[in-house]
Amino acid sequence: MTIKEYDFVYLTNTPSFYKVNLCNEIAKTHSLLLVLYGYGDEAVNRELKNKDEYNFDYIFLHDGKAEARNMLLTFFKLARLITSTRYKKLLYSGWFAWEYNFLAFFTPKNKNCIISESSNLESYFASYKGWLKKKIINRMSIALPSGELHKKLFLDIGFKGPINMTGGVGIFNKGNRSLKRNTNKSSLKYLYVGRLIDIKNLTFLVEEFNANGKSLTIAGSGILEKELRAISKNNIHYLGFVQNEELSRIYEEHDVFILPSRSEPWGLVVDEAIYYGLPVIVSDKVGCSVDLVKKTEAGIVFHLDDPVDFRRSLDEIELHYAKFCRNVEKVDFNKRDIQQVNVYNRLIKSSPTY
Numbered sequence: 001m002t003i004k005e006y007d008f009v010y011l012t013n014t015p016s017f018y019k020v021n022l023c024n025e026i027a028k029t030h031s032l033l034l035v036l037y038g039y040g041d042e043a044v045n046r047e048l049k050n051k052d053e054y055n056f057d058y059i060f061l062h063d064g065k066a067e068a069r070n071m072l073l074t075f076f077k078l079a080r081l082i083t084s085t086r087y088k089k090l091l092y093s094g095w096f097a098w099e100y101n102f103l104a105f106f107t108p109k110n111k112n113c114i115i116s117e118s119s120n121l122e123s124y125f126a127s128y129k130g131w132l133k134k135k136i137i138n139r140m141s142i143a144l145p146s147g148e149l150h151k152k153l154f155l156d157i158g159f160k161g162p163i164n165m166t167g168g169v170g171i172f173n174k175g176n177r178s179l180k181r182n183t184n185k186s187s188l189k190y191l192y193v194g195r196l197i198d199i200k201n202l203t204f205l206v207e208e209f210n211a212n213g214k215s216l217t218i219a220g221s222g223i224l225e226k227e228l229r230a231i232s233k234n235n236i237h238y239l240g241f242v243q244n245e246e247l248s249r250i251y252e253e254h255d256v257f258i259l260p261s262r263s264e265p266w267g268l269v270v271d272e273a274i275y276y277g278l279p280v281i282v283s284d285k286v287g288c289s290v291d292l293v294k295k296t297e298a299g300i301v302f303h304l305d306d307p308v309d310f311r312r313s314l315d316e317i318e319l320h321y322a323k324f325c326r327n328v329e330k331v332d333f334n335k336r337d338i339q340q341v342n343v344y345n346r347l348i349k350s351s352p353t354y
Contacts, residue, residue, distance in 0.1 A: 007030035015039070027054070033059065040067065095137070146166055149290055177277070183322035192259070196223065201261055225240075260281075267282065282299065292331075
């Protein structure tokens with residue numbers, strides 16, 4: 001059997017573009033194998049076809065829809081892969097996959113690292129599933145939470161190992177960035193980008209904009225699209241699904257981004273909106289609300305489903321729009337990307353041997 005060697009083996013679900021970009025950056029200085037179990041609808045996936053495009057190696061345990069995989073077969077493929085591979089660090093992307101969770105009990109704890117996009121806002125440990133999560137997490141030597149609320153999850157459960165905050169969930173695609181905005185507008189154009197599903201809390205958003213008459217654009221598709229269109233007044237416009245390559249233009253045509261989600265582990269669209277110059281309004285259930293909104297003062301966090309607090313947020317954004325735009329301009333995404341990659345680089349410096 002041929003034994004391959006890598007600095008990192010990264011176990012995740014599907015080839016989300018932001019994870020692929022992160023792996024590409026890490027692999028500029030360290031060897032990396034990305035392990036996936038299919039394609040899925042939960043994120044914008046990148047088609048991985050031409051291996052020459054990437055600095056890393058990758059393998060699909062299941063070639064097709066992730067939801068249709070045979071988990072037992074996938075586990076056996078994974079087990080064979082791991083036994084034929086030498087690695088310095090094994091990166092587990094959360095605790096969502098049965099195959100990866102089971103594997104964690106058989107791989108060396110000192111090499112196991114857990115990447116967490118989940119925060120203390122949506123992770124619960126009281127039930128049997130919570131007990132199992134703790135067991136899986138305790139098989140890890142290092143925790144790599146995305147942000148402050150994600151770090152708090154590990155502090156709350158008394159994780160014993162180092163907790164190295166990455167500052168993000170990956171590296172998003174960046175187009176030409178134009179930060180020149182008219183801050184003297186009499187009215188602002190608001191924007192939502194994402195799936196039209198219940199957890200995004202869009203009925204609340206539509207009802208608020210039906211009442212205030214302000215301009216709102218909703219970009220995305222999902223099972224609630226027909227229902228939302230039916231209850232929306234003429235000040236609310238729908239774009240349907242927008243290709244990722246077209247989003248930069250959409251962001252630049254608007255003034256403020258809103259993410260009212262009931263639950264959002266991170267919220268990569270918030271990164272994108274700020275990058276393209278938009279102040280943001282997010283609910284307090286959005287995972288990046290501390291790191292990208294409160295700390296940078298690039299927007300406002302409102303209490304979930306609180307109409308009075310939401311209206312206060314709109315008033316404050318409109319009253320101090322120029323100030324928020326200046327704060328948005330100060331957010332250095334190149335620095336954020338470098339800091340994120342460096343967290344992984346330091347793992348190898350502390351683990352020089354296979």
